Amino acid sequence: MPQGVHAVLAGGGCSRRVDTMLLREAARRDELDAIDPGWCQVWETAWQRCYRLIHNHVQAGGALPETAGDVVVQGKDLGRWVTAQRFGWEQLLPVQQWILENTLKITPAEEDERPAKRTQDSKWAVNLAAARQFHAREGHLRVPRKHAEQFGQARHVARQRTQTRRQAS
Numbered sequence: 001m002p003q004g005v006h007a008v009l010a011g012g013g014c015s016r017r018v019d020t021m022l023l024r025e026a027a028r029r030d031e032l033d034a035i036d037p038g039w040c041q042v043w044e045t046a047w048q049r050c051y052r053l054i055h056n057h058v059q060a061g062g063a064l065p066e067t068a069g070d071v072v073v074q075g076k077d078l079g080r081w082v083t084a085q086r087f088g089w090e091q092l093l094p095v096q097q098w099i100l101e102n103t104l105k106i107t108p109a110e111e112d113e114r115p116a117k118r119t120q121d122s123k124w125a126v127n128l129a130a131a132r133q134f135h136a137r138e139g140h141l142r143v144p145r146k147h148a149e150q151f152g153q154a155r156h157v158a159r160q161r162t163q164t165r166r167q168a169s
Contacts, residue, residue: 042093050078089108
């Protein structure tokens with residue numbers, strides 16, 4: 001019998017339903033500890049899964065992925081995850097920061113590494129380029145609402161037409 005289960009049984013004095021629930025919890029905790037002793041129920045499962053995948057990848061001799069798409073394991077983009085941890089360092093718990101620094105040598109992103117905020121002009125240029133691409137391919141600018149070539153392209157075109165009509169009248 002797993003160690004945690006013995007501790008629950010030694011407590012005694014609980015109702016049968018509570019005993020069963022505590023036994024299940026203890027057994028589950030023991031099973032998780034057998035799989036990964038570093039498992040923490042407080043952290044998101046996705047975070048722990050990606051951490052474990054990267055840790056295993058590095059332990060097997062692989063390089064730490066630094067950009068999105070470098071390494072994909074079990075459908076998880078590990079490079080994207082590493083980047084998200086570096087840029088979201090402030091949102092991590094201190095123990096998560098410590099684990100990343102000491103086991104994977106991941107450090108927080110420096111200010112000069114952070115991407116610059118997009119200006120209205122740069123957003124306009126992206127939308128204009130997408131509209132030109134759509135027009136060149138389709139021969140018109142009646143972009144369907146659910147068109148996914150450029151996120152929000154249909155809304156952008158509709159908004160520009162509305163603004164032009166308002167300015168013309």
